[in-house]
Amino acid sequence: MARLSDVIEAFIKDMLESSKEPKLQIGRNELASHFSCAPSQINYVLTTRFTIDKGYYIESKRGGGGCIIIKRVACNSNKNLLNIIIEKIGNNITYNSAIQIIDGLFEADIITERECNILKTVTNDRTFNESVEDKNRLRAYILKSAIFVIFNEID
Structure with a gap:
């Protein structure tokens, strides 16, 4: 239910x-x-x-x-949406917040289901080595890097 x-x-x-x-x-x-x-x-x-x-x-x-x-949100430019997302990510982001952004990109048909699943996997805590001290900072860097690539392919 x-x-x-x-x-x-x-x-x-x-x-x-x-x-x-x-x-x-x-x-x-x-x-x-x-x-x-x-x-x-x-x-x-x-x-x-x-x-x-x-x-x-x-x-x-x-x-x-x-x-x-x-x-x-009807962004006249994908760059506008990109800036909003990058600002939202900031210098560090929790896994749950990353999931919200990733799911939002999928719901907006910006990424495919496959890309959605890949992004969720590479930003998951279990993906990071135990010795990584600042997972949220690394997650933000990875997510921003991936989103820049996605938006460069859209334009």
Whole structure:
């Protein structure tokens, strides 16, 4: 059985795909009511599943009941997206954060499933030698290097 977070994510993505607009405006409280959950559960899904590195931009509007606007990032230039991702990686990155970026690239059809699996393997802690002291720094270097190669082939 799917977790509630997965169900909410799928529901929002279906709404985005079926929308004729490049953005989706939803009421957080209404969505929480629909799924019989706390509004904080909706916030959790939005902040973890709809991030800029996964190709989404979230705006919150307060007042009058409030609403959330979800936009699919439409980068006019792959260099813009590349800069966003490289900035997100920084000088070190955890494996879980790397996975989010890698999955976002796959969902955005920038990398294939095979490339996705390769990137996950080469950034995994088990891939690094036990003597590597700063795995997160090495992981960031490897991930940035691979992403530069991927984006150079796109342009």
